[in-house]
Amino acid sequence: MTEAVSTGAGADGPVRVARVVLVDDHRMFRTGVRAEIGRTETTGIDVVGEADDVESAVKVVAETRPDVVLLDVHLPGGGGVEVLRRSAAVMGEPGGVKFLALSVSDAAEDVIGVIRGGARGYVTKTITGADLVNAVFRIADGDAVFSPRLAGFVLDAFAATDTPPVDEDLDRLTQREREVLRLIARGYAYKEIAKQLFISVKTVESHVSAVLRKLQLSNRHELTRWATARRLI
Amino acid sequence: MAAPGTEPEPSTTTPDGPPSGGAEPTPGPAAPPYRKLYRSPHSRMLGGVAHGLAVHLGLPVTWVRAAFVLLFFANGIGVLLYAAFWFVVPIGIGEPARGGLGPTYVWLNGQFVPADTVGARPQPLRKGQPGRLGRLRDLLQGTFQGEPVVPEQASAERGQSGATSRQNLGQLAALLMLVVGVMALLNVLNIQSSQPYTWPLLAIGVGVALVWRQADDSRWQRWFGLEGGGKRRGAFARVGAGVLLVTVGIIGFLILQGTGSTVASVIEASLAVLAGVLVLTGPYALRMWQDLGAERTARIRAQERAEIAAHIHDSVLHTLTLIQRRSEDPKEVQRLARAQERELRLWLYRPEAAAEAAPDTLAERLREVVAEVEDRHGVPVELVCVGDCPMDEKVAAQMQAAREAMVNAAKYGGGGPVQVYAEVEGRTVSVFVRDHGPGFDPETVPGDRMGVRESIIGRMKRHGGTARVRPAPDGGTEVELEMERAADD
Numbered sequence: 001m002t003e004a005v006s007t008g009a010g011a012d013g014p015v016r017v018a019r020v021v022l023v024d025d026h027r028m029f030r031t032g033v034r035a036e037i038g039r040t041e042t043t044g045i046d047v048v049g050e051a052d053d054v055e056s057a058v059k060v061v062a063e064t065r066p067d068v069v070l071l072d073v074h075l076p077g078g079g080g081v082e083v084l085r086r087s088a089a090v091m092g093e094p095g096g097v098k099f100l101a102l103s104v105s106d107a108a109e110d111v112i113g114v115i116r117g118g119a120r121g122y123v124t125k126t127i128t129g130a131d132l133v134n135a136v137f138r139i140a141d142g143d144a145v146f147s148p149r150l151a152g153f154v155l156d157a158f159a160a161t162d163t164p165p166v167d168e169d170l171d172r173l174t175q176r177e178r179e180v181l182r183l184i185a186r187g188y189a190y191k192e193i194a195k196q197l198f199i200s201v202k203t204v205e206s207h208v209s210a211v212l213r214k215l216q217l218s219n220r221h222e223l224t225r226w227a228t229a230r231r232l233i
Numbered sequence: 234m235a236a237p238g239t240e241p242e243p244s245t246t247t248p249d250g251p252p253s254g255g256a257e258p259t260p261g262p263a264a265p266p267y268r269k270l271y272r273s274p275h276s277r278m279l280g281g282v283a284h285g286l287a288v289h290l291g292l293p294v295t296w297v298r299a300a301f302v303l304l305f306f307a308n309g310i311g312v313l314l315y316a317a318f319w320f321v322v323p324i325g326i327g328e329p330a331r332g333g334l335g336p337t338y339v340w341l342n343g344q345f346v347p348a349d350t351v352g353a354r355p356q357p358l359r360k361g362q363p364g365r366l367g368r369l370r371d372l373l374q375g376t377f378q379g380e381p382v383v384p385e386q387a388s389a390e391r392g393q394s395g396a397t398s399r400q401n402l403g404q405l406a407a408l409l410m411l412v413v414g415v416m417a418l419l420n421v422l423n424i425q426s427s428q429p430y431t432w433p434l435l436a437i438g439v440g441v442a443l444v445w446r447q448a449d450d451s452r453w454q455r456w457f458g459l460e461g462g463g464k465r466r467g468a469f470a471r472v473g474a475g476v477l478l479v480t481v482g483i484i485g486f487l488i489l490q491g492t493g494s495t496v497a498s499v500i501e502a503s504l505a506v507l508a509g510v511l512v513l514t515g516p517y518a519l520r521m522w523q524d525l526g527a528e529r530t531a532r533i534r535a536q537e538r539a540e541i542a543a544h545i546h547d548s549v550l551h552t553l554t555l556i557q558r559r560s561e562d563p564k565e566v567q568r569l570a571r572a573q574e575r576e577l578r579l580w581l582y583r584p585e586a587a588a589e590a591a592p593d594t595l596a597e598r599l600r601e602v603v604a605e606v607e608d609r610h611g612v613p614v615e616l617v618c619v620g621d622c623p624m625d626e627k628v629a630a631q632m633q634a635a636r637e638a639m640v641n642a643a644k645y646g647g648g649g650p651v652q653v654y655a656e657v658e659g660r661t662v663s664v665f666v667r668d669h670g671p672g673f674d675p676e677t678v679p680g681d682r683m684g685v686r687e688s689i690i691g692r693m694k695r696h697g698g699t700a701r702v703r704p705a706p707d708g709g710t711e712v713e714l715e716m717e718r719a720a721d722d
Contacts, residue, residue: 107582126613126650148652152617155656159620185617186665187652192706 018140021049021064023057023083024072024102029125033070033102036129043133053077058086061097065090067140071119073103073110084117091118100139102127108153116216121145143205144212151184154215170218173211180207272322282318306417312438319445433485440478443471548576568608575604595628595662596621599655602636606651610643613650620657625719628662630696635664637688638712642668646709660718669709689714 017040022030030050038047049064051057054077061069061083069087073080080101090097101114101122111122120139123132124147135145146154158173173181176197183193190208194201270289272281283301287294304311487499552573559565579600596618603614622628635653642651646668654665685702689712693700698716705711 105582126615148615148617148654152619152654155619182654182656185619185656186654186711187615187667187669188705189707195706 016137017044017046018068018136019046019048019064019066020136021051021057021060021066021069022047023051023060023069023075023080025052025075027052033132037133037136043129045133045136054079054082054086057083061087062090066097068136069097069099070102070136071099071114073101073105073114079110080114080119081117084114084119088118098139098142100135100145102132108156111150111153112157112215115150115212118216120212121147122150123147124149138205142209144208146181146184146208146211148185148187151181154211155181155185157215170214173214177207177211177214180204181211184208270322272319282315282322285322286318433482433489436478436482436485438482440475440480440482443475443478544580548580549573564611567611571607571613572604575600575607593624594621595624595632595655595657598624598629598632599635599653599664602632602639603653606636606639606643610640612643612646612648614639614643614653615650616653616655618655622657622662622718627696627698627716627719630692631662631664631698631714631716634689634692634698634700634714635666635712637685637692638664638666638714641685641689642666642670642710642712646670662716662718664714665711666714667705667709667711669705672704672708672710 020037022033024030024033030052034047034050037043037045040046048066049060051060052075054075057069057071057075069083071080071083075083080099080103084091084099087097087099091099099114099119101111101119102125103110103114103122104125105111115122120142121135121144123135123145127135127147138145154173155178179197180193183196188196190201190204193199193204197204270285272285283297284294286292287297290297301311301315304314552569556566556569559569599616599618603616606612607614624632635655639651639653647670649669652665652667654667656663689702690700693714693716696716698714700715701713703711703713
């Protein structure tokens with residue numbers, strides 16, 4: 001969480017720039033995020049477009065084809081899920097647009113909804129600028145980004161229940177995946193998880209990606225609803 | 234039991250004359266400024282028209298009924314008049330006895346009397362008089378009114394009053410008069426056998442009366458939420474009987490008209506016409522239905538919006554005002570903002586939890602603790618909770634230890650966010666508290682520092698749990714608290 005901005009335009013290394021579109025219905029928030037991460041020469045992030053509702057978001061994403069879209073969960077016109085649904089074409093292709101959900105929402109159904117809709121990760125709006133830059137580059141590289149809260153939601157959703165899984169491979173988390181998620185929920189950065197579990201950061205990333213895939217493809221019926229209900233005990 | 238009409242006027246509805254069915258008129262002493270005519274839902278023979286009129290005019294019911302019967306013999310005008318009243322005049326609503334909008338009235342001895350004059354307990358509506366005639370009357374009234382016969386116990390209670398029996402006699406007389414009237418009518422009809430349509434028409438009339446009566450009943454029940462569980466079957470039976478009577482009447486009518494051989498085609502034609510009407514009016518009806526639905530939805534939305542606006546006004550706007558006033562005190566501003574954010578989140582995303590007064594589960598308790606630490610130490614605490622369980626003594630001790638760990642993390646964690654993760658897995662409850670501060674080695678803590686040793690480790694041990702304090706891999710400190718829950722719930 002406290003990792004410095006390591007990716008992006010470093011002194012040595014190849015200069016990398018991630019093209020980003022901001023989708024949020026609050027102009028103030030977009031302005032803030034742009035000010036925080038949009039200084040391309042220091043952060044390596046180039047904000048190429050903004051949108052404030054589903055309609056404009058779909059349009060901007062299709063036109064600019066960014067690397068990463070920072071997507072708010074709550075949007076006029078159907079929310080982040082609708083943007084994902086209508087951007088399926090640009091998402092599907094190899095090297096296509098990737099979505100990172102960015103929300104203040106505390107509700108599991110909102111968050112897991114966008115993740116199941118195809119977003120590659122979810123971070124809260126309390127995230128620091130440096131962490132957000134990191135997350136954007138992680139997403140651009142094809143990894144998944146789990147915030148502690150998302151890890152908690154997923155652990156909850158996949159917790160052992162009486163209902164037998166439809167697909168053993170998808171509807172269950174392995175012990176290792178569970179461990180990784182737990183460490184994320186405890187506030188560990190990937191590097192720290194790697195140290196703790198004596199594995200490489202790459203392995204951590206692959207575990208997280210596997211969890212994300214399971215979350216998106218899982219056959220578990222009413223996963224979202226169920227997870228929400230569980231949190232409302 | 235109650236006076237019909239929304240504006241009950243004791244002076245007019247409760248003449249204090251002798252309580253007899255055939256009593257002389259006792260006009261009300263003071264004329265009311267404004268009265269509306271309603272049909273009486275109680276003590277009615279058919280539609281409550283006569284009774285409503287009687288109350289309205291301040292006349293004895295019997296007189297009105299007699300007038301209707303007499304008018305009937307005048308070429309059936311009475312029936313027409315009655316039907317017209319039934320159709321036009323709404324059934325009495327705003328029943329004072331239940332609505333509590335005014336003095337309570339009870340139907341007693343043929344008059345409406347304020348309830349307090351007869352005692353706390355309202356008298357039963359009808360007096361189930363033992364004896365064949367009484368039962369016959371009950372049967373007749375039951376058939377047409379669809380009201381249950383007064384329980385035995387209730388009738389026993391009133392046995393003492395001589396007035397009631399006299400009043401019973403009066404009602405009986407009225408009924409007998411009705412029966413005699415019907416007999417006479419039948420005689421007339423028999424004589425008029427040259428008009429063969431009379432019987433079908435009579436059947437239709439009775440059927441329509443039954444159905445209308447039932448409609449009144451259901452309306453009445455809906456208004457006052459009377460659960461008609463046992464009554465429902467009776468209602469269906471009555472409606473069915475009414476429909477059957479009407480159908481039989483119509484078919485009989487057709488047969489008598491000489492179209493008996495073509496009844497089938499007539500029915501077909503009727504159905505065709507009905508279908509045509511449906512096709513023509515269907516869209517309008519549907520449209521109206523949808524409009525009604527849309528209107529209802531809009532109303533609900535408006536209500537919700539009003540509620541949200543009220544909440545925001547009470548909480549958020551209030552806090553924003555406070556923040557503006559205290560803008561020079563960043564700590565206080567942060568505290569206010571955080572507290573408000575928490576409350577708003579709870580209200581938005583966990584309305585059930587917000588509604589609950591006392592938190593009695595782990596997650597709720599943790600949320601409270603986190604809020605308290607955030608407020609007191611001005612450091613954000615991020616809580617992630619997986620699973621939940623009810624609180625017990627051991628978990629409560631664990632929460633106290635967790636609180637201490639959070640306080641430590643807030644104090645010495647370098648001001649960065651404190652991360653709290655709690656998980657309930659079967660009987661085991663684990664809590665992790667982590668900060669990103671400089672970190673410390675528990676071994677090097679001097680012996681006189683009792684915070685960690687006693688409040689966290691010692692407390693957990695005393696309650697049969699374990700606590701570990703260790704440096705996090707990349708700086709900072711993590712406290713791990715593990716506890717087995719007490720008894721099974």
